[in-house]
Amino acid sequence: MKKQHYSIKDIAKANGVSVTTVSFVINGKAKEKKISKAVTEKILKYITKIKYKPNQIAQSLRTGKTNIIVFMVEDIANPFFANLARIIEDIAYEKGYRVLFCSNDNNDDKSLELINLFKDRAVDGFIIIPSSGIEKKIGELISEGVPLVLFDRYFPNLENNKVIVDNKKASYTATQHLISNNYKNIGFISTDVDQTQMLDRLEGYKNAVLEAGLTDSILRIPLRCIGIGDKKKQLETFLGENAQLDAIYFATNYLAITGLIVMKENFPSYITEKGIIAFDDIDLFKLYSPTITAVQQPLEQIATKLMDTMLNLLKEDSENLVSTVVLETELIERESTQKRFK
Amino acid sequence: MKKQHYSIKDIAKANGVSVTTVSFVINGKAKEKKISKAVTEKILKYITKIKYKPNQIAQSLRTGKTNIIVFMVEDIANPFFANLARIIEDIAYEKGYRVLFCSNDNNDDKSLELINLFKDRAVDGFIIIPSSGIEKKIGELISEGVPLVLFDRYFPNLENNKVIVDNKKASYTATQHLISNNYKNIGFISTDVDQTQMLDRLEGYKNAVLEAGLTDSILRIPLRCIGIGDKKKQLETFLGENAQLDAIYFATNYLAITGLIVMKENFPSYITEKGIIAFDDIDLFKLYSPTITAVQQPLEQIATKLMDTMLNLLKEDSENLVSTVVLETELIERESTQKRFK
């Protein structure tokens, strides 16, 4: 087996030409540099024969480009992010880019460490779902001209490329759906992070509830409740103390999952008695009994827009436009929010 | 903002020494190379002051090491793989390695393309869940000495590092559990790939069923049934034609999910009437009603063993041991396989 790696020098030597000539041919500049047809073809033939593959590390060192994009999410094990990652992966590979995924746990230190790490590796661009305390670092990246797209949440004081969904509207619509199905005591369960996506979901909920002359009931679980145990306890207390609620709106898929567990364990009757709605649509919600109404984010569109934006930033002659793409969500109505009569 | 990237040369110049000296100090070889304490400290201080970060690309070009490990799974959107990926990511980062995830869709062409791609990028090692037709390529990697660990399935004719679970035993135990709970007509739903993990699960099932004097009923869905629609149709037909079954054993989590969908749509009574068991434990199974009995693979252990093996291969002085780690699974008994009386 000839496992040997050929270099451009080997090719040059074998064909009695210089490395320059070979390089020009390889990079499709034969015409432009007026390399003769004969030489061009000879080299091309040789290259395919030995299955020459350029050393990308050397290429990167020379050009400063790595063809690697970092996609930093909260947690790659969260189905929402995993599904998104999958689509992004496919688009990127097709365009000749590789994707490095990493999870920041919505933790600032980890985020900063990862960003620095990848800057040293000279990755070409960052798609980031930022934790709340890294505004300064993001600002630095922007002013350094690093190709960067934020997703899911953003920093209102920063001007940069981002793809988001209309959380306020989505949340308003979801809440209205409950209201129009006769739910009158709607609880909202979220986390206490001050990130745009969460604040918008909260605001959408509040607007709908208050407009309808109803009372809001809000639980914002402290993010520092790290263990799932803590979260469960908080949910248990809230649900126990708010038996008057006739519907519960979970602001994320994992809160909904935890909520369903807590209900199953402590208040089994709630699952059928109360309206349930969740942000993010995952397999579970389609299969659960009752099936769970959910706000579906357009994964394909999100991935496409993210990569469009990124690829645009990566183009040599990219104009320095700053774009904000706002996508619409869809409310998938299921059994858990059926019309209520009473 | 001094966004400038300092190079080793800058440091040398600023301190009136040569790059060698700087390099030695940076790489902790000051003592070994007998650099004076004064110089060492001066350089060290300067380095921290300017926050020097070595250019990893140049380092890679020089050393041939990239500190990148590829983790190739079937589909990163599958929760089993996503969860595993998450743990591997954490371990790798801690050890100074980055992980490139990629999905091969259990497709040979895609697998080969990805492997070649990453070989050109000179990644340090591969953790691969191989599709069935890439035995030759895997053999090549092995004989080239590329650090490689297979997981989940393997090629019996190849000697190489691998981490697997005892699928046969797991499957036997799962089937026995059904039998001892009085199920007498157990159907087995799998795919038609000839991969070890699937064959072992099938064999474990068969052994248990035949030992008990029962009849086997097996559906092996052709892998070429790409669309979920095709799979559903096959399942629908099988379930419809085999109404006598009193239990169904799904050989993977996604088959179980599809199965649950089909049942919900076409045979809603099956869900409570028939015993249901699945390979791989995912959130859904804990939450479903009834909760679904599942074979749980030890994710933490798997990830740890995979990375142990990999890190061992990556060590300079690694002995060329070939290890096969076989891990045990655990049957999580839930409502879907409760004892049956009839």
Place this chain on the structure above:
DNA sequence: GTGAAAGCGCTAACAC
């Protein structure tokens, strides 16, 4: 039309 050579940033053998 083609080649020589500089240089990307780093490591390490060798020289002094």
Place this chain on the structure above:
DNA sequence: GTGTTAGCGCTTTCAC
């Protein structure tokens, strides 16, 4: 103890 220098594989300017 410290410096000089070759070279990893590639791109590209400049020279002929």
